[in-house]
Amino acid sequence: MISCADFMSEIGNYLEGDVADEVRAQLEHHLSHCRSCTVLLDSTRKTLTIVTDTGSFELPETTFRPIAERIMSRIRGGEK
Amino acid sequence: MGYLGEIELEPSFQPFAALREQFGMVPHVFRAQTLLPGMIEVEVKLLSAILFYEGALSRLQKEFLMLMLASAQRNEVWVAIHFQMLRLLAVPESRLDQIMAGFQEANLSSANAALITFALKLGINGESVLKEDVTGPVAQGLTEESMLEAILITALANFLATLSIGLGVSPDFAPRQFPRVEVIRIQAPGQLTGPFLLASGHSPDDFAPFGWLREQFGFVPDVFRSQMLRPDVVESEVEFMRTVLTGPVKQCIFRGERPPLPSVEDGALLDFVAKLAEQPAAFGREDIESMRSQRFSDEQILEAVATAALSRFLRTVECGVGVAPDFPLRRNFRSFEPKKVHLSGSDNRHTATTLLVDPDAEWVARVQGGDLNAFEELMNRHSQRVYRTLIGLLGNAEDARDAMQDTFLKAFQHLDGFEGRAKFSTWMVSIASNTAIQRLRERKPVESLDDDFESEEGFRPRQVQAWTDDPEQLYSQTEMRSLIESSVMKLPAKYRVVLMLRDIDQLPVEDAAAALSLSLPAFKARLLRGRLMLREALAPHFAARSGSGAKGVSTHD
Secondary structure (H helix, E strand, C coil): CCCHHHHHHHHHHHHCCCCCHHHHHHHHHHHHHCHHHHHHHHHHHHHHHHHHHHCCCCCCHHHHHHHHHHHHHHHHHHHC | CCCCCCCCCCCCCHHHHHHHHHHCCCCHHHHCCCCCHHHHHHHHHHHHHHHHCCCCCCHHHHHHHHHHHHHHCCCHHHHHHHHHHHHHCCCCHHHHHHHHHCHHHCCCCHHHHHHHHHHHHHHHHHHHCCHHHHHHHHHCCCCHHHHHHHHHHHHHHHHHHHHHHHHCCCCCCCCCCCCCCCCCCCCCCCCCCCCCCCCCCCCHHHCHHHHHHHHHHCCCCHHHHCCCCCHHHHHHHHHHHHHHCCCHHHHHHHHCCCCCCCCHHHHHHHHHHHHHHHCHHHCCHHHHHHHHHCCCCHHHHHHHHHHHHHHHHHHHHHHHHCCCCCCCCHHHCCCCCCCCCCCCCCCCCCCHHHHHHCCCHHHHHHHHCCCCHHHHHHHHHHHHHHHHHHHHHHCCHHHHHHHHHHHHHHHHHHHHHCCCCCCHHHHHHHHHHHHHHHHHHHCCCCCCCCCCHHHHHCCCCCCCCCECCCHHHCCCHHHHHHHHHHHHHCCCHHHHHHHHHHHHCCCCHHHHHHHCCCCHHHHHHHHHHHHHHHHHHHHHHHECCCCCCCCCCCCCC
16 A cells, blocks of 8 residues: 655656656556645646646747847857 | 457548559558558658659669568568569569579669669668769769669668558568578778768758757758758658657667656657667567557557658668768667666766767767857757756856857867767756856855755655646646746756756757766756655645636645
């Protein structure tokens, strides 16, 4: 039998598909009767999907272009 | 007929009409894909551009090459089809048997014999192809166009063979005894010094398929640039990719990276594709059944088969034109087995494979050779990643923009010392991270980036309400982005940067850990902690609610 704390400590590996078969079976058994761990797993998965899909923290081309130009002119100015 | 389900299509289904016109029937391989008619359609376009099109090589020559390849691979399905085709093209059966039994003694023209020799080497043992295998026949009078078409036909043969194996179809015509074409296997791999062929002067900038590739991969892989003698083929390849490569998992397969969120199912999918593409002889019905038992639908399995076929196709072209692989499947194979990586320094993991696949190597070499403009390309390629590293550590956009100039100037100054032991992208991120850490030290109070063990254990989730089924439907993309950005910014820097590199920029775990000089376990621990903290912050916004009117920001807190 594993506890919620045990589940917590393995959740990262479980999400990465990086647990041995027997551990996975134990974790899944725990999930079958623990609602809060099921919620935790499901919402962590959804968090990752949202974070990966959203394309946040994009540097707009209009911001980057002047920076790139400054760098290139310093380089061409014989900084090497 | 095959492993997967099939449905009846309208008799007027155009791609089938095209196949009937060309082959006199619709081969089983295509009937076995009726679950996804759109895929058949793009496959037929690829066939039209490569096989049906009469270009530098005639249809007869192409059919011969494909027959020889199918025979060398013992692929009964395709031997039967090409044998039948050549019979329809009025080649006597006895002549076919004679050529299959030994084409060198069959009085073929020297050009045709050279093409067959080349195609067999490329198709069976592609990694051993050398520059002179391609330039030799050209020197003897074959055109570059002919060589490119031979490469494409060979790639197509491997593509179709993969489909027939993955779909488990039976031959369309009664199996017949056929002599096996023997190919001498050479162990020593050829060293790529390509591209072996000169691409035409087609301007890449106004070429729409390149735009899509750039969008998907951040650059135009060399394998496409090197086929620009035949832009129509590149167009149909890209159209096929657009149809097949839809989910993020499949794109990761092609980028040779682990998916951002590899579940058990993604691992199974990767292993399935890699096995079919790289060990077809070991593939069988049980692989299909094992996917079904993991609740993959037949449509998804069909897409996975097509992905493997596409991977074989591109790999063959890469070997033929002599460009380093941008889509190495092998790196993913078995990557899902539990593994213990010892990561003390940063050198031991950077094997020759990593070197071979660094898509920046060519540009780095150009800068090192004095071409300053090439540095601009390197900056364009890595600006997002550098920015995310900086903002991840520094915690605000203004400082991050400010630190970009320092980062790139430092990279430029030290580029001569870059030996390619790490990937360029990893190296670049580590410079960005060092630049940011230096700035953090100058700040007061200094935010700690070290692990403090007391707090590592004590994390307990507090938000345990179930989430809505489809959180992404709840907010517009802009709202979602600003929600994520503000939540991520509230995390402590050491978790923020790890999350930024792995989940937002989708750098492979190993590369991100190396760039930050963290051990793999330490990196993973921080990543998990950061993900759980972010989950905590987002939870009030995505809680499932009963009743309608779920839109809007939660009043929780």
